[in-house]
Amino acid sequence: MPSDDTIYAYAVGRTRALEKRLLEKSQIERMIEASSAEDVIKVLSESDYANALADLTDIYDFEKVLQSELQKSLELIKSISPKPELIALMALRYDVHNLKVIFKAKYLGIKSDLIVPAGTIAAPRLQSAVDEEDFRDLPDRLRKACEMITEGFPVSRDPQLIDINLDQALFEQLLHDAKRLNNAYMEGLFSRQVDLINLKTLVRVKRMGLDREFLKKALISGGFLAHDRLTVFIDEPLESLITGLSMSQYSELAAEGIRDWIDKGTASRLEKLADDYITGYLKKGKWSPFGVEPLIGYLWAKEIEIKNIRLLMVGKINKLPSEAIRERIRDVYI
Amino acid sequence: MEIRVNPTRMELNRLKKRLKMAERGHKLLKDKRDELIRQFLILVRKNKELREHIEKELSAAFAKFLLARAVMPAETMEEALMYPTRRLSLQITKQNIMSVYAPKMQWDEEEAAEGEGASIYPYGFADTSAELDTSIETLSGILPSLLELAEVEKSVQLLAEEIEKTRRRVNALEYVLIPKLQETSRYITMKLDENERGALTRLMKIKDVVRSKM
Numbered sequence: 001m002p003s004d005d006t007i008y009a010y011a012v013g014r015t016r017a018l019e020k021r022l023l024e025k026s027q028i029e030r031m032i033e034a035s036s037a038e039d040v041i042k043v044l045s046e047s048d049y050a051n052a053l054a055d056l057t058d059i060y061d062f063e064k065v066l067q068s069e070l071q072k073s074l075e076l077i078k079s080i081s082p083k084p085e086l087i088a089l090m091a092l093r094y095d096v097h098n099l100k101v102i103f104k105a106k107y108l109g110i111k112s113d114l115i116v117p118a119g120t121i122a123a124p125r126l127q128s129a130v131d132e133e134d135f136r137d138l139p140d141r142l143r144k145a146c147e148m149i150t151e152g153f154p155v156s157r158d159p160q161l162i163d164i165n166l167d168q169a170l171f172e173q174l175l176h177d178a179k180r181l182n183n184a185y186m187e188g189l190f191s192r193q194v195d196l197i198n199l200k201t202l203v204r205v206k207r208m209g210l211d212r213e214f215l216k217k218a219l220i221s222g223g224f225l226a227h228d229r230l231t232v233f234i235d236e237p238l239e240s241l242i243t244g245l246s247m248s249q250y251s252e253l254a255a256e257g258i259r260d261w262i263d264k265g266t267a268s269r270l271e272k273l274a275d276d277y278i279t280g281y282l283k284k285g286k287w288s289p290f291g292v293e294p295l296i297g298y299l300w301a302k303e304i305e306i307k308n309i310r311l312l313m314v315g316k317i318n319k320l321p322s323e324a325i326r327e328r329i330r331d332v333y334i
Numbered sequence: 335m336e337i338r339v340n341p342t343r344m345e346l347n348r349l350k351k352r353l354k355m356a357e358r359g360h361k362l363l364k365d366k367r368d369e370l371i372r373q374f375l376i377l378v379r380k381n382k383e384l385r386e387h388i389e390k391e392l393s394a395a396f397a398k399f400l401l402a403r404a405v406m407p408a409e410t411m412e413e414a415l416m417y418p419t420r421r422l423s424l425q426i427t428k429q430n431i432m433s434v435y436a437p438k439m440q441w442d443e444e445e446a447a448e449g450e451g452a453s454i455y456p457y458g459f460a461d462t463s464a465e466l467d468t469s470i471e472t473l474s475g476i477l478p479s480l481l482e483l484a485e486v487e488k489s490v491q492l493l494a495e496e497i498e499k500t501r502r503r504v505n506a507l508e509y510v511l512i513p514k515l516q517e518t519s520r521y522i523t524m525k526l527d528e529n530e531r532g533a534l535t536r537l538m539k540i541k542d543v544v545r546s547k548m
Contacts, residue, residue, distance in 0.1 A: 063408045093461075097413060104417040112416070114409045159417035163458025170460070201459040204467055208453060218459055267464030271405060307405065314404040328405065 007082040008290050014080050015294045018073075021048040022298075023305055025332055028312075032326050037316040044309065062313045066306045071118040073302045077295050086181055086292050089174055090299050094119035095126065096142070096170040102130045103149060103162050141176060145169030167197075168220050175222040185285055185293050192281055194223035195250065196274040202230050203238065203261060203270075224248075238262050253277050268328050275304060276331045283333060301333030308332075337518045341525035349522065353515040360507040367500045370432050374493045381490055384483045391476050398469035405463050414457035414466065420444070420474070424481070434496045436489035439481050 027047060031040045037059050045053055052065045078087040094116045102123075105112035115123045121137065129135050133150050135143040145165045152161055171194050178186040198219050205215045212234045219227050225248065233241045238258055245254040257270030282300050285293025308329050315325040339345045403411055421444045429438040454474045455467060 067407070097410065101413050101416070104413070108417060114412050114416070116409050159419060159456040160453065160458060163414070167458045167460035197460050200464060204459060204464050208455065208467065210453060220460065265468070268401065271463060310407065311404045314400065318400055320400070
């Protein structure tokens, strides 16, 4: 394979065309002001979602449409990308989700229909791996996490362990692969995601009243912010976290989001800002003509878009005030 | 309507006994009713308090839950809550409130996870929203109150039924049986008196006849 990045020329071109079909700010705005979920659907019918929504008989089924849309874009981008293994990283999350579901279902002795078909490894294969406790097919880090769970869970029976172990393994794997594939851009993306998750985890653990030991276990490694730096704040007031982060790249986000969390007791602002921060990071790569960046950016944009639509649908079905929806709507990528 | 009886002294005695019994029963039932109502009012007040408290907490928890749901995909949400960390064992026994058997609940919240430090939150932090935490926390705190409410509400219901039954009995005694008995015994007394007067007149008449023949 030529190391020359021009191999991306076609894929980037296609992505540009796809970007045009993403929802625009004005469309989102119209949906926020819509009076009902049906009206949201109406606005969506004028967009790229028209086809998928045509089969929608019950508005409560919107979740399926969103899921299949996300999967479609993932597959499309994978098929046009000259290096599908990079795109596959974006789908590894779903494998981890499926693993969590399979593990929990196994230990509960039930069958679960929560499997998401978007993963890189087919669900039946994951299922048999868990059943036979043979994780050879899984990526290295995930394999280790799975082994830890099969050993640890029967003893502790703490479902949180499953989630925490797998989440950590996921990001370790992602960072490892990004490094192996020599892609600093994606490495940066994952590290930032880790940081933002850790920040949120810190505040959440603090709110739950749990101790430093627990936080240490819950933090994910691979971020720019060292764990030692974060764990200090568990015993200090949240305000000091804001000052502590003021020299980092997350200063603005921390100042606004954490301040909001302290004042209103809700993390919605921080969560929105965290997503916007990632969007902002990915936007920088948007105009690179010869790289994987626009593809990753597009996938993220699609994810955010779907998050927004979900928020709008759930909000409108349950008649949340427009303001409550607006303050949670994520910035769009375009 | 009166009770059809033979106007005899024996019947009168029986009636008097019944009347006494009825009055005693009436008094007892009345006392029972008053006590039931007193208990009922206490429970109703408690019920109202609990209900208001729970409704407030629950609606707050649901609002948070909704927001968490709005920013998380359905599968992720379900996965996060799939495996509960707490198990509740519930035992229902009876308690006797004025011979009404109301349920008495005893519950034990067990940690399903045996390892120490297992929290009430059964999920990881990476892809769950922090708004879920608050809602889980409220819901978990509210469970004992919910069980208590169930107990109190059922007791109130059973008591209300019992009060209705007792009140009907009291009224039946007070307005039907007792007046009827009184009426009948008066009737017998009057009939007996009448007979006596008849006998007396007859005697006097006979006495007159006998005297005039002498």
